[in-house]
Amino acid sequence: MALSGVEIFKLLPKTNCKKCGHPTCLAFAMKLAQRQATLDSCPDVSEEAKKVLGEASAPPVRPMTVGTGDKAVKMGEETVLFRHDKKFVNPCALAVEIKDSLSAEEIANIAAQVVDSEIDRVGQKLRIDAIALTNDSNDPGKFEAAAKTVAEKAPGVPVILSTENLEAAEAAIRFFADKSPVLYGANQSNAEAMANLAKKNKAILGISANGLDELTELSEKVKSLGVEDILLDSGARKAKDIIEHNTLLRRAATKKNFKPLGYPIINFMQRDDSLHEALIASIGIAKYASVIVLSSIEKWKN
Amino acid sequence: MAFTPTKETYSGQVYPVTIGIGDGEVTLGGENVLPFHSFEGVLPNRPVIAFEIQDVPPADWPENVRRPFEAVSNDPVKWAKYCQDELKAKTIALRLVGTHPDRENRTPEEASKTVSDVLSAVNVPLIILGSNHSEKDSPVLVAASEAAKGKNCVIGKAQESNYKTIAAAAMANNHKLIAMSELDINLSKQLNILINQMGFEKERIITDPMCSALGYGLEYTYSVMERIRLAALTQNDTTMQPPMLGDVGMYVWKVKETQAPESDLPQWGAAEERGIAWEAVTAMSLLIAGAELLVMRHPKAVEAVENTIEELMQG
Ligand code: B12
Ligand code: SF4
Numbered sequence: 055m056a057l058s059g060v061e062i063f064k065l066l067p068k069t070n071c072k073k074c075g076h077p078t079c080l081a082f083a084m085k086l087a088q089r090q091a092t093l094d095s096c097p098d099v100s101e102e103a104k105k106v107l108g109e110a111s112a113p114p115v116r117p118m119t120v121g122t123g124d125k126a127v128k129m130g131e132e133t134v135l136f137r138h139d140k141k142f143v144n145p146c147a148l149a150v151e152i153k154d155s156l157s158a159e160e161i162a163n164i165a166a167q168v169v170d171s172e173i174d175r176v177g178q179k180l181r182i183d184a185i186a187l188t189n190d191s192n193d194p195g196k197f198e199a200a201a202k203t204v205a206e207k208a209p210g211v212p213v214i215l216s217t218e219n220l221e222a223a224e225a226a227i228r229f230f231a232d233k234s235p236v237l238y239g240a241n242q243s244n245a246e247a248m249a250n251l252a253k254k255n256k257a258i259l260g261i262s263a264n265g266l267d268e269l270t271e272l273s274e275k276v277k278s279l280g281v282e283d284i285l286l287d288s289g290a291r292k293a294k295d296i297i298e299h300n301t302l303l304r305r306a307a308t309k310k311n312f313k314p315l316g317y318p319i320i321n322f323m324q325r326d327d328s329l330h331e332a333l334i335a336s337i338g339i340a341k342y343a344s345v346i347v348l349s350s351i352e353k354w355k356n
Numbered sequence: 357m358a359f360t361p362t363k364e365t366y367s368g369q370v371y372p373v374t375i376g377i378g379d380g381e382v383t384l385g386g387e388n389v390l391p392f393h394s395f396e397g398v399l400p401n402r403p404v405i406a407f408e409i410q411d412v413p414p415a416d417w418p419e420n421v422r423r424p425f426e427a428v429s430n431d432p433v434k435w436a437k438y439c440q441d442e443l444k445a446k447t448i449a450l451r452l453v454g455t456h457p458d459r460e461n462r463t464p465e466e467a468s469k470t471v472s473d474v475l476s477a478v479n480v481p482l483i484i485l486g487s488n489h490s491e492k493d494s495p496v497l498v499a500a501s502e503a504a505k506g507k508n509c510v511i512g513k514a515q516e517s518n519y520k521t522i523a524a525a526a527m528a529n530n531h532k533l534i535a536m537s538e539l540d541i542n543l544s545k546q547l548n549i550l551i552n553q554m555g556f557e558k559e560r561i562i563t564d565p566m567c568s569a570l571g572y573g574l575e576y577t578y579s580v581m582e583r584i585r586l587a588a589l590t591q592n593d594t595t596m597q598p599p600m601l602g603d604v605g606m607y608v609w610k611v612k613e614t615q616a617p618e619s620d621l622p623q624w625g626a627a628e629e630r631g632i633a634w635e636a637v638t639a640m641s642l643l644i645a646g647a648e649l650l651v652m653r654h655p656k657a658v659e660a661v662e663n664t665i666e667e668l669m670q671g
Binding site: 136137138173266267269270274292293294297298301302305306309310312313314315327329330332333334336337340341 | 357358359361362392393394395575578579582583586623624629632633636637640641644645656660661663664667668669670
């Protein structure tokens with residue numbers, strides 16, 4: 055829960071030494087409460103205070119970065135429900151699905167398209183931000199081979215590995231060991247093993263549940279196993295549920311500072327009809343998704 | 357920690373506005389929640405999409421959106437019937453663009469004849485729009501209102517510079533009225549108040565906060581609409597409770613992305629699909645922001661938006 059200025063003040067040294075650039079500790083505390091100053095400006099603050107304040111002042115939606123290098127994508131950090139209240143911090147990332155059941159050639163082709171997808175629009179660089187490799191075959195060997203192709207053909211592109219199969223996950227993740235990938239597919243039955251694998255590989259763990267109660271439980275479970283960076287999938291697939299779940303998730307995070315759901319959201323938008331898919335995607339983009347997974351990348355989509 | 361959903365209770369409600377007559381009647385608005393938030397309130401009416409037609413052939417429309425209407429667009433009556441009978445339009449928006457002094461400069465009498473002809477050919481409600489020339493729109497929309505007397509049409513658009521005559525005509529002939537201002541919540545509120553002060557009921561207004569296309573300031577329109585809807589629902593601001601219009605087609609089919617052929621810009625992909633997607637995505641975004649009525653052009657864009665509305669309402 056966010057602390058008030060007075061609550062913060064109680065944790066400061068109360069010497070009014072002015073080293074933070076503010077006339078008094080109280081003035082500094084007020085700025086902190088309004089998120090207009092950061093704690094590191096005060097050199098004398100105690101470790102204890104740092105810990106309490108650090109937790110309280112963390113943005114309600116945990117910041118994290120998928121991928122490394124120039125193509126890394128930032129997510130989270132959001133603080134509001136409506137963009138006119140302040141602003142939305144990180145734009146929703148677009149990921150295209152590659153199924154491991156495709157031929158090596160098809161996989162290489164899509165990977166190359168993603169690399170080439172960048173267009174320049176009045177100074178803004180727009181592109182497909184990530185690849186979501188899905189273990190459609192449920193065959194660890196195929197998933198591994200596909201992961202290898204993606205790593206070779208689209209180096210530097212952030213990757214989401216989507217599988218519930220631990221063996222497949224282990225086989226594939228080694229190609230992205232230092233690349234901050236997302237490992238998506240932790241659920242009630244495999245949470246522990248997936249959490250360990252994510253930790254070992256410094257991956258963001260994507261958890262998938264059936265509804266918001268189960269999602270809360272699962273999030274607490276993987277957190278207790280030591281996972282810090284989590285991506286939430288409530289299981290919503292239909293437009294109506296996507297709006298409902300995403301809205302309730304963002305409210306829980308920003309209005310209640312409810313930690314188990316204070317993470318970015320991933321939505322799966324794949325549809326047979328690509329125009330319909332684009333419209334569902336536009337709903338996700340407007341309503342709180344941090345990453346959306348699409349099945350195809352017609353050029354007009356980005 | 358158990359999860360408890362944070363539900364909102366809203367103090368206000370969007371006015372339900374009924375347009376048209378008899379079995380063609382359509383109602384928009386009426387909800388007491390943010391768009392498609394059916395998990396915490398009621399949405400009695402789905403948003404309505406009107407097909408746009410014109411009093412003169414659409415020489416100014418890009419080819420990809422002209423083509424679906426090629427066989428009918430030389431005659432507004434045929435065009436209207438085609439939209440109603442073949443495309444199953446629930447509403448039609450007739451834009452009297454030919455009255456603009458820089459276009460065919462058609463007279464108010466000619467415009468009123470077109471309105472009568474179209475009205476006698478179709479059963480669905482008619483939205484009658486001027487050419488957006490604020491001086492010329494006054495006499496044109498006065499004549500059109502009279503020609504449409506008793507048909508419960510929507511007349512538009514009344515702006516700060518011409519609202520008095522247009523609102524008076526809509527009032528005298530028992531129509532609904534579109535009040536348009538330029539992308540500013542305060543201007544929009546002020547215009548609704550001014551119109552209301554003339555004796556025109558708030559419950560008969562439709563607010564147009566001005567549309568913009570994807571990539572051309574859509575986020576301005578989005579935020580203005582969202583703020584208007586929040587003022588209506590959370591602050592119970594009655595001047596902000598009329599349903600909102602997004603005049604999508606006209607803004608979208610003007611931008612470069614809906615016109616440039618693939619041969620010029622290969623990295624942008626097929627022009628026709630791109631244009632349709634541009635219109636549909638703009639429309640969808642405005643529905644999410646709070647629009648209850650859209651004016652659109654391409655049948656495939658309308659179809660896709662209708663399907664998505666269905667998914668948003670029914671799940
Ligand atoms: C150039 C300009 C225009 C040009 C170019 C617009 C375009 N789409 O290409 C023209 C003359 C067409 C124009 C029209 C309008 N404009 Co203008 N315009 C400006 C101006 C002077 C500079 C913007 C700019 O080019 N900045 C430099 C570029 C590189 O930065 P940018 O922010 O990315 O600019 C883009 C957007 O600003 C956008 N844009 C420009 N104007 C408008 C207006 C609106 C409402 C929207 C949605 C987008 C938009 O187009 C620019 C180029 O892509 C600003 C004032 C200012 N100094 O900021 C007003 C301004 C943005 N316009 C404004 C207005 C009101 C309008 C009109 C509604 C006026 C009218 N009566 O019709 C129309 C709406 C057009 C539309 N829907 O796109 C207002 C917006 C106020 C508000 N409440 O948000 C501003 C702030 C001026 C003012 N203080 O009144 N505009
Ligand atoms: S630097 Fe720290 S101790 Fe000194 S006035 Fe600022 S808050 Fe107080």
